[in-house]
Amino acid sequence: MAALGFLLFIFISTYLVPQTYCQVGSLGPASSASLSTIWTCRVPDIGGYEQAVDPWLLRPLTIPGHLGLSFGAGFYCISPCDTFIFGVYAIYTGDPSLYSDPNEYELVVRGLVVWSANHDRQVRQDATLNFTGDGDLVLRDADGSLVWSSNTSGRSVIGVNMTESGNLVLFDHHNMTVWQSFDYPVDSLLPGQRLLAGQSLTPNISSASMTGSNQFYFTIRPDGIYAFAGYLEPRLYYRNTNPRFVPYLGIGRYAYMTLMNGSLAVANSASGDEADKIYLLQRSQSLQCLRFESDGHLRLYEWMDTQWQVVQDILELEQCDYPSVCGDYGICFSGQCSCPMASSTSGTYFRQLDDHKPSLGCILDTPISCQHKEDHQLIQVHNVSYFSYIDQTAGVLTDEESCKQACLGNCSCRAALYHYHKTASNGSCLLVSEVLSLQVLSLVGSSPGSAFLKVQIAHPKKRGVLPYTLGGVTAALVLFATVFAILRCRRNEEEANEDEFSDLPGMPTRFTFQSLQVATKDFSSKIGEGGFGSVFKGVLGDQLVAVKHLHQAAQGTKEFLAEVQTIGSLHHINLVRLIGFCTEKAHRLLVYEYMPRGSLDRWIYYGDNKALLDWHTRHKIIANIAKGLSYLHEDCRQRIVHLDIKPQNILLDDNFDAKVADFGLSKIIDRDKSRVVTRMRGTPGYMAPEWLTSQITEKVDVYSFGVVVMEIICGRKNLDYSQPEGSIQLINLLQEKAKNGKLEDMIDKNSEDMNIHMEEVLEMINLAIWCLQSDSSRRPAISLVVKVMEGERQVETNLEFNFFDLSALNAVPVGEPNLSTLPITSVLSTPR
Structure with missing residues (x-):
């Protein structure tokens, strides 16, 4: 069961005790229960059942009459079994030879719930399922209140059975189906079961609770299949409109989706045409089940090796594209979750719901109150989108300021999502009353966007001033005198400190x-x-x-x-x-x-400059940068991380020897520490992915170095909006070329000398790719880079092509720029 992880539920056993004609376990797979039968939900009297995990103990309404995999129906629950759901599940009956009691093996099963009657309203112990005398299947809670009914009273129903395909059926005297669970899918589709146009799949129950929140739903429409997310305002995050789909209009003409062995198909039942196989699945002789789950994934399960296993994720979205991947207010970047990093003078605005589980999302430290709208404020998060929300441009066209004011003026608004249009002077504005996961924009050619998150400023509690009125004037006078004395003392102390430092050896x-x-x-x-x-x-x-x-x-x-x-x-x-x-x-x-040739950017972003650097000079510059960083990282008494490596901070002398500048505004890491925690800083386009965690090492410089190497080789900026749409972000372009084996396309087209030395240049590109690994632990130390360039070491070959820069993501309060948290350790000289 471990293979199912959080997707499967810990079911604890229940007894379905017949009170009239039916004996539990006496019905075989296609047998029926008689009318006027009642089953009662009872928790078994087994010590320590709350901790039972595997095997699960289930007592189904209908038990297969043979050893192996089949279907059953009954009550099930999650420990500690205080609420229950009636449903249908696939079960596996154990080998009776393994048990001393010949009847015990019927209880040892493993299940996957495929249908439930009351997922949105659980019942308690002693709830009853009544197959009434007039043919209605009725579920009542322990207090007798009606929870669910098949509504088949008076329709000549004479029996209920479980088919071998997992369909719970009510049938009449002619053995015709009157009602079947297949017509009312909840979260799953079994082979042969159809999801009709207008019907939806909604997650059944989560592994964490039995609330049945149904934040997601998956549906079929005449032109394709869709997936939405959101409690209050469903937002589209997946769409597949196969070109062969056409609107099916008119009575009796409708579209449906069905699971077949080897494919997921959408068809028009009235046309007679072969179904459009929109997904090819893994063919199997075993049982398969399609399941839409509480995290927004549509997964295909297959019974293998006596357990259910996920064999395919149908939607095939990137991890950060799912609306709840990082919970409410969470920001997803390369599969990692974090909270918006804004803060106030009294603390942060956001915090993790659970520090040990970042994916659960974030909450506001101070809840938003409509009674104090004057304290509402917007926090800006740059370069993000609303998960993979497809209708990003469907919002009202307006300017950014109007978008923000619209949210501030609407108390139910929790965030304003603004996306700029490159071809217009305005953008689209989307106001949301619930904030699902955000993701950092990383797609080539994506429109720049920002999220403005509403927060409430917390004010300290006011104290009564009346008792202090008499002492107020006196206190002010004392305070004035004290401040004057402190300032004078501090001035004298600073003058003494200046003299003290002027005598230190080695002082500039x-x-x-x-x-x-x-x-x-x-x-x-x-x-x-x-x-x-x-x-x-x-x-x-x-x-x-x-x-x-x-x-x-x-x-x-x-x-x-x-x-x-x-x-x-x-x-x-x-x-x-x-x-x-x-x-x-x-x-x-x-x-x-003074460096006479200025900064490196003047020589690699040459524009109309015809004085191109040859390969020997470019190679020397790259080696010089690596050696300078190696000294900062490993040879200083105090390890220094630069934090802002870019061509503008690389200066050149008369001989084009490169020197790293501005290292005096960097971060010191003590030798006994592996990393430091600091607020985000640096330049968009050169920032490593781990900046989202604010826990950085010298490997952030290695990542920035890799970006600079690519700029030197390509002769262009990392972010260049003058380039064609697919080439704006250099690192994303590198990722594409690396995956397609076309690294030579990255070489500066204006340099014949570079093409003459193509083999050496390609080796340098591979070195840059090593430095750009998304996982910082897989990047080389900069001293290792130096050894590679000196021929003492080869470039790592097992590299991943999953890297891109972290653009400006600092959450900055609109109109209040001084709320950033202070860094934990000192910053040399001043923040950048």
Whole structure:
């Protein structure tokens, strides 16, 4: 039974005790029960039955008269068996030779429920199933309330039996079927059973509870088959409209789907045509069963080796395409689940429902209340879609701001999903009142989209101010005096700290702000700019320098100086050298050596630039980057992870020797730790998949390195919207070419020299693929990359072609940019 996992249920035994004419177990497979028979649901008096797992003890209404696999009907439950469902299940009767009691083997069975009468309303112990004298099959709860009926009273029914195909049938004097379970499918289809147009399959009961929530449903329409998800607003997540389907209109003309041995077919019963085999299945001589389950999958089961096994997943969607793969509010990326990562000053807005089971989803820390609409706010999650919701463009066409305001103005709205249209100035807006799983957009050519999740700001409880009125003025005066004293003391302490650090050996040169103003001619020659600040060209004596003026002081002076000392201690030929620094009041400046040829992106995103880099130069640049990173990761006293490897942070000297820059704004990992937890940072297009977990290692740099290698080889950006639709994302294009064995298509078409050295270039592409493995544990250490480039080691051959960049996914509160959680360990200099 382990092979069925969460899909099969732990059934505990029940006795169906006949109160009139029928003795339990006396009916064979095509025999019938007499009218006026009552069966009562009773839990067997077996010690410790709540823990019983395998074998299951079932006492069916109809037991096969032979050893092997057949069907039975009866009550079943999940431990501790406080509620029950009446249904039909496939059963396997054990070998009687294995049991001392010759009747005991009839109880040892394994079942798969294929139909149930009351999956949405369970009954309790002592519930009854009554085959009435006028031919009605009636299920009543223990208190006598009506739960379900076949509604066959007065229709000449004389008996009930179980067919060999698993069909529970009520028949009349002419042995004609009056009612059958096959006409009312719940979640399963057996061979020969039909799902008619307009009927649906809904999950029966989950393995976790017997609530029968039926969040999903699968149905057939005249033009194809469809699957929907959602309690309140069903959303389409699967559609198969076979070209051979045509609308079947008119009385007596309807479409149906049926399971046959070897295929799943859709046909028109009135046309007489052969059914359209929309799926070819695994042929088998054993029993098969199609089952639509509580996770939205449509699975084909087959009886093999005395147990049910899944042999095919019919819908064949990617894991993140399913609406409940990560539960409500969960974000799915490469099969991993996480919560939106926004936070407030008092904590996070979202948390896992169960820290040990991320797939169960996320919940809001503060429930949304319509009585406090003024406290509602939207959290933006970039580059996501609503699972595989097919009608993404079916929402109202509008602009983003109007979409957000529409959700804020509607209390029942829990999220606004906005998708941009490339050919228009607006986009489609979808408002949802329940938030199912989201997934990170990774498909080539997908329209950019965002989810705006509604949260409620929690306010601290207000205290009465009356008792403190008299002391208020006094407290304010005391507070003012205290703050003044602290500021004065801190200023004196910072001045003392500055003197203390200026005497430390190995400390970079300390410059005054005025001297750097002069060196840069009052910061007049800007050579670069980013989120961290601006870079200016300057001259100190006869030395050219690059002066980086940080936008704001994110730390105290002592912390900044301590980290400058760490940066200044890094000396490697492939790292840009830090010459000095300045800290005066709010000013924070870093002085680096000047790199005359600028950043790498100027030479590989050449555009109209005809000065193409030859293969020897590109190979040297790649090797230089790897050696610089290897020093940061493995040769420093403190292990440093760069976190933002990209061509803009690779600088070139006169000889095109590459040096890694901006490592001073990175993350330190202590030698006794394998990873650190930090908030997401970096540049979209270069971010490794594990950023979703916020638990990162130096392998995030290896992934980014792999992206840069591909950009150098291809001569283009990773994300380039000027490219044709199928080539916008370089890494996805690489994935496609790798799977099709066409890696040579990735080589820069403008470089004849690259094509001359094609064998070496292809080996470098394989090295990049090794670095781009989605599973960080399968990526090489950067020192191993260096050995490969020096010919001491071969590239790993057993590689997976499942990799793509993690685009901007930080959840940012709209209109409130300062709510990000602080990193657990210190950040060198300042966040990027």
